[in-house]
Amino acid sequence: MTRTQRPVRIWLVGFGMVGRWLASALDAQAERIATRYGRAVTVVGVGNARDGFIYHPDGLDLGSTLAAASAGRPITDQPAARVWPNAIDGLRATEADLLVEVTASPAAHGEPGVTHMREALQRAIPVVTSNKWPVALHGAELSALAERHGVAFRAESTVMSGTPVLSTLTEGLAGTAPSALRGVLNATANLVLSQMANGLSYEQALAEAQRAGLAERDPAADVEGHDTVAKVMILSALVFGRQLSREQVTRHGITEVTARQVRQAASAGGRLRHLATLAFSGPDGTGTVTARVQPEVVPAGDPLAGIDGVTNAVVCQAGPVGAVTIIGPGAGPELAGQGVLSDIIAITNAQPAVS
Numbered sequence: 511m512t513r514t515q516r517p518v519r520i521w522l523v524g525f526g527m528v529g530r531w532l533a534s535a536l537d538a539q540a541e542r543i544a545t546r547y548g549r550a551v552t553v554v555g556v557g558n559a560r561d562g563f564i565y566h567p568d569g570l571d572l573g574s575t576l577a578a579a580s581a582g583r584p585i586t587d588q589p590a591a592r593v594w595p596n597a598i599d600g601l602r603a604t605e606a607d608l609l610v611e612v613t614a615s616p617a618a619h620g621e622p623g624v625t626h627m628r629e630a631l632q633r634a635i636p637v638v639t640s641n642k643w644p645v646a647l648h649g650a651e652l653s654a655l656a657e658r659h660g661v662a663f664r665a666e667s668t669v670m671s672g673t674p675v676l677s678t679l680t681e682g683l684a685g686t687a688p689s690a691l692r693g694v695l696n697a698t699a700n701l702v703l704s705q706m707a708n709g710l711s712y713e714q715a716l717a718e719a720q721r722a723g724l725a726e727r728d729p730a731a732d733v734e735g736h737d738t739v740a741k742v743m744i745l746s747a748l749v750f751g752r753q754l755s756r757e758q759v760t761r762h763g764i765t766e767v768t769a770r771q772v773r774q775a776a777s778a779g780g781r782l783r784h785l786a787t788l789a790f791s792g793p794d795g796t797g798t799v800t801a802r803v804q805p806e807v808v809p810a811g812d813p814l815a816g817i818d819g820v821t822n823a824v825v826c827q828a829g830p831v832g833a834v835t836i837i838g839p840g841a842g843p844e845l846a847g848q849g850v851l852s853d854i855i856a857i858t859n860a861q862p863a864v865s
């Protein structure tokens with residue numbers, strides 16, 4: 511008897527910039543993904559806040575769903591699709607092999623993302639997400655839940671979007687003893703500081719970041735450092751296994767930084783950077799924690815001094831390897847979508863074939 515692999519069935523919850531980029535990529539690259547990675551994927555469920563959740567067990571027509579969303583029409587008009595008024599009801603009533611959670615859940619509580627992810631993991635369905643605050647606030651719990659049920663929980667694009675930071679630190683450096691990291695983790699803030707060094711005003715530089723689609727809907731999240739705090743909390747939970755509360759991360763934004771301070775740092779040979787620091791006094795996230803986000807002058811020669819514009823970087827100390835630096839683009843919906851796609855492929859590669 512020949513074994514036929516059925517496609518990996520995906521629930522896609524969140525159909526904004528990231529969700530739609532991903533749906534277009536899965537649609538356009540369906541054949542390539544199936545050939546290159548040996549497993550077809552099909553999106554069986556799609557949800558957004560306005561229209562609710564739609565499901566077809568054999569796969570939705572992504573082109574038609576995307577066309578409806580782009581035209582501002584409800585996604586619920588898809589032929590033969592079943593419809594629920596909200597995503598959680600749809601998830602509870604249907605089946606899939608993987609949840610892709612790309613809603614934008616607020617910093618206050620991370621909902622509805624946390625509930626969507628718990629629902630999947632409790633049913634031993636793996637989760638991929640780009641949604642930062644659910645992971646920042648509950649990353650250790652969600653990872654433990656995934657482990658308990660023997661499935662993957664991946665959040666690559668929550669930190670530096672499509673640049674593989676989390677997989678490098680958790681898989682590439684598996685077996686090492688990471689003790690600390692420093693990083694430039696917000697593309698908007700870094701672009702603002704870089705452009706101020708080039709002579710732009712704070713306002714001009716921030717407007718450029720907004721035009722480029724890098725900034726959060728409320729750019730205060732970027733320039734006041736909340737987004738970087740979330741990323742520090744995610745790194746702590748997923749790389750070091752230690753859940754931090756928001757209050758444990760000291761935060762100072764870049765809103766008070768003056769052009770003079772930026773120029774002074776540069777003329778002394780250094781660079782003013784919005785720096786994230788995370789360190790533990792003991793191994794594997796134990797002991798006293800130092801966690802802060804603040805503008806700091808980094809000296810010339812520091813790997814973070816050369817990180818300009820939308821580029822972000824992390825320098826991680828992990829024994830016995832030493833300092834490992836990961837540099838790459840830090841933001842953008844297509845990059846976040848790419849990070850999600852790489853997580854999907856990692857999970858489908860690891861799943862056993864099902865007849």
Ligand SMILES: NC(=O)C1=CN([C@@H]2O[C@H](COP(=O)(O)OP(=O)(O)OC[C@H]3O[C@@H](n4cnc5c(N)ncnc54)[C@H](O)[C@@H]3O)[C@@H](O)[C@H]2O)C=CC1
Nearest residue numbers: 524525526527528558559612613614622640641842843846
């Ligand atoms: N855009 C970017 O460059 C990056 C985004 N991210 C994160 O990825 C996530 C998605 O980002 P975007 O697509 O840019 O956001 P977006 O605001 O464009 O889209 C969010 C989507 O979530 C849906 N949604 C909200 N509440 C919902 C609910 N209760 N049930 C079902 N759907 C719901 C909205 O209807 C919308 O379709 C966010 O958490 C964001 O922080 C992460 C890295 C980079």
Ligand SMILES: N[C@@H](CC=O)C(=O)O
Nearest residue numbers: 696697698724726841
């Ligand atoms: N607004 C964020 C987007 C990615 O996380 C940033 O500017 O880094």
